Amino acid sequence: xxxSSLSFRRSKDRLxxxxxxxxxxxxxxxxTAILVLLFLRAWPILxxxxxxxxxxxxxxxxNKGQFGFLPFIVGTVWVTIVAMVIAVPPCxxxxxxxxxxxxxxxxxxxxxxxxxxxxxxxxxxxxxGMLMIVPLVQSIGPRISNVxxxxxxxxxxxxxxxxxxxxGIVLAVMIAPFIIAVTYxxxxxxxxxxxxxxxxxxxxxxxxxxxxxxxxxLSGIVAGSVLGASRALGETMAVLMVVGNVPKVSLxxxxxxYPLPALIANNYGEMMSIPLYDAALMTAALILLVIVVLFxxxxxxxxxxxxxxxxx
Amino acid sequence: MRxxxxxxxxxxxxxxKILMYLSFLLVASxxxxxxxxxxxxxxxxxxxxxxxxxxxxxxxxxKEGGILNAIIGSLYLAGGGTLxxxxxxxxxxxxxxxxxxxxxxxxIIRLSLDVLWGIPSIVYGAFGFIIMLSxxxxxxxxxxxxxxxxLELPIMTRAMDEVIRLTPPDLEAASLALGAxxxxxxxxxxxxxxxxxxxxxxxxxxxxxxxxxxxVMFTAGYTDRIPTSLLRPAASLPLAVFFQLNTPFPEVQRRxxxxxxxxxxxxxxxxxxxxxxxxRLSKYAVK
Numbered sequence: 001x002x003x004s005s006l007s008f009r010r011s012k013d014r015l016x017x018x019x020x021x022x023x024x025x026x027x028x029x030x031x032t033a034i035l036v037l038l039f040l041r042a043w044p045i046l047x048x049x050x051x052x053x054x055x056x057x058x059x060x061x062x063n064k065g066q067f068g069f070l071p072f073i074v075g076t077v078w079v080t081i082v083a084m085v086i087a088v089p090p091c092x093x094x095x096x097x098x099x100x101x102x103x104x105x106x107x108x109x110x111x112x113x114x115x116x117x118x119x120x121x122x123x124x125x126x127x128x129g130m131l132m133i134v135p136l137v138q139s140i141g142p143r144i145s146n147v148x149x150x151x152x153x154x155x156x157x158x159x160x161x162x163x164x165x166x167x168g169i170v171l172a173v174m175i176a177p178f179i180i181a182v183t184y185x186x187x188x189x190x191x192x193x194x195x196x197x198x199x200x201x202x203x204x205x206x207x208x209x210x211x212x213x214x215x216x217x218l219s220g221i222v223a224g225s226v227l228g229a230s231r232a233l234g235e236t237m238a239v240l241m242v243v244g245n246v247p248k249v250s251l252x253x254x255x256x257x258y259p260l261p262a263l264i265a266n267n268y269g270e271m272m273s274i275p276l277y278d279a280a281l282m283t284a285a286l287i288l289l290v291i292v293v294l295f296x297x298x299x300x301x302x303x304x305x306x307x308x309x310x311x312x
Numbered sequence: 313m314r315x316x317x318x319x320x321x322x323x324x325x326x327x328x329k330i331l332m333y334l335s336f337l338l339v340a341s342x343x344x345x346x347x348x349x350x351x352x353x354x355x356x357x358x359x360x361x362x363x364x365x366x367x368x369x370x371x372x373x374x375k376e377g378g379i380l381n382a383i384i385g386s387l388y389l390a391g392g393g394t395l396x397x398x399x400x401x402x403x404x405x406x407x408x409x410x411x412x413x414x415x416x417x418x419x420i421i422r423l424s425l426d427v428l429w430g431i432p433s434i435v436y437g438a439f440g441f442i443i444m445l446s447x448x449x450x451x452x453x454x455x456x457x458x459x460x461x462x463l464e465l466p467i468m469t470r471a472m473d474e475v476i477r478l479t480p481p482d483l484e485a486a487s488l489a490l491g492a493x494x495x496x497x498x499x500x501x502x503x504x505x506x507x508x509x510x511x512x513x514x515x516x517x518x519x520x521x522x523x524x525x526x527x528v529m530f531t532a533g534y535t536d537r538i539p540t541s542l543l544r545p546a547a548s549l550p551l552a553v554f555f556q557l558n559t560p561f562p563e564v565q566r567r568x569x570x571x572x573x574x575x576x577x578x579x580x581x582x583x584x585x586x587x588x589x590x591x592r593l594s595k596y597a598v599k
């Protein structure tokens with residue numbers, strides 16, 4: 001059987017190794033290609049318009065050649081911040097509950113539940129948001145505005161309910177499984193000796209969590225939240241469906257906003273018919289990409305150093 | 313005095329315990345609310361025509377028809393994307409664990425995979441759109457499949473990478489000690505051992521692919537016909553939900569809810585199915 005001779009098997013292995021190395025370059029090439037191509041496509045507008053006008057401008061009139069990205073950038077950031085404020089505290093508490101208090105049965109039950117929550121398509125989140133969250137915001141908006149309207153954040157000018165708050169709530173539910181999963185993992189890296197020592201000197205369970213477990217894991221939890229934020233920044237369909245899509249800079253959570261992903265998704269159809277419009281939309285994609293990649297790399301490297309140590 | 317301090321500590325414990333319970337309930341119930349909303353709204357609009365017919369004339373004004381075009385289109389898109397991603401993912405994951413392991417190179421590749429995983433699907437859509445423009449390609453099933461493959465590649469590879477990492481090192485050492493080459497070890501020993509993990513990774517990626525709207529919106533287009541060629545546009549379920557919801561007609565909107573229900577059921581079936589499958593397949597693995 002010459003086919004299974006040693007030299008044939010060896011050369012097969014060598015060939016495979018070469019193929020593997022070629023394949024290994026693929027992810028790196030892809031990241032670079034996406035960045036470079038988007039940049040090249042965005043270049044026509046980046047070099048004809050001053051950056052201050054692009055990123056500081058508030059007027060978005062593609063027909064007249066005015067491309068101010070400020071409303072979209074503010075909208076993206078604002079929706080993400082609202083989502084984080086809503087999501088982070090309950091997610092951390094849930095993760096603590098699962099890691100420190102819950103029995104093994106609940107812990108094994110929670111994994112499929114989080115998987116399901118993460119698996120639901122964003123359009124379905126959008127449908128849910130339109131049916132449940134938007135009417136909710138519509139009904140509570142004016143009441144909160146009446147009481148707390150002196151603060152610009154809570155001042156409502158918008159009777160519809162399609163708002164930053166609606167987008168933030170839907171996003172909060174969408175990123176919850178990520179934040180909970182990462183926080184849970186990070187909490188599990190703390191050796192049980194710390195807990196035992198704390199309990200042995202008479203601390204209550206919560207005090208143990210607060211003084212022995214949380215201080216060591218704080219950085220990991222922050223990194224996990226940043227990862228969640230980077231998910232929120234790029235989420236398109238669900239947010240698009242509930243956020244109102246009005247390109248105005250407003251600080252009120254009851255006002256509509258227009259995040260960058262929604263801008264791209266809503267206008268790609270007509271972008272080839274107006275000069276510089278396609279470059280403007282690709283600039284939007286580029287801004288989004290750069291922010292998300294920065295968030296992502298920093299939190300991933302950080303988390304890997306924490307989780308990696310515990311795993312190996 | 314000591315007594316009151318002790319009581320205060322007990323109260324603090326109590327308060328936080330309640331807060332934790334409430335948070336847990338909030339997260340768990342939000343899943344329930346979503347599923348319930350989709351079920352309550354989608355079920356009344358469900359009928360056989362929805363899943364057995366393509367849109368007929370006047371469908372978007374509330375006349376007869378169904379969304380078979382979107383169901384088939386979505387299965388084609390996600391199936392094709394998953395297949396294409398799998399062709400690259402498995403070798404890549406094997407390379408990472410069997411050949412490169414924890415080398416600097418491997419870690420850079422893992423980081424770039426994580427970066428790819430984090431890239432929003434709308435950016436993939438825009439990227440695919442640019443490439444198709446420069447190739448003079450129209451929106452088509454093929455374009456959608458390629459973009460979905462890009463989107464699924466990091467998800468699938470990282471999921472496989474994680475399970476392959478858990479193979480006992482002795483198993484590999486034993487195979488190498490018997491004189492098997494690395495390639496033989498990878499294919500005959502490692503792959504067999506992590507078969508359940510591979511199946512889960514494939515289904516995970518498929519589920520992500522079938523639910524994604526932002527990437528196929530640019531690249532696959534939308535059509536009322538069932539695609540007959542890779543170069544024709546293809547409809548998809550998420551976009552069927554989105555477009556029908558945007559019409560002003562209540563009947564059409566109700567069909568969007570039915571489409572959302574179908575999509576949710578598919579995704580749930582995949583998620584539960586992958587659990588069941590990984591349980592079934594794991595009997596071939598060395599514990």
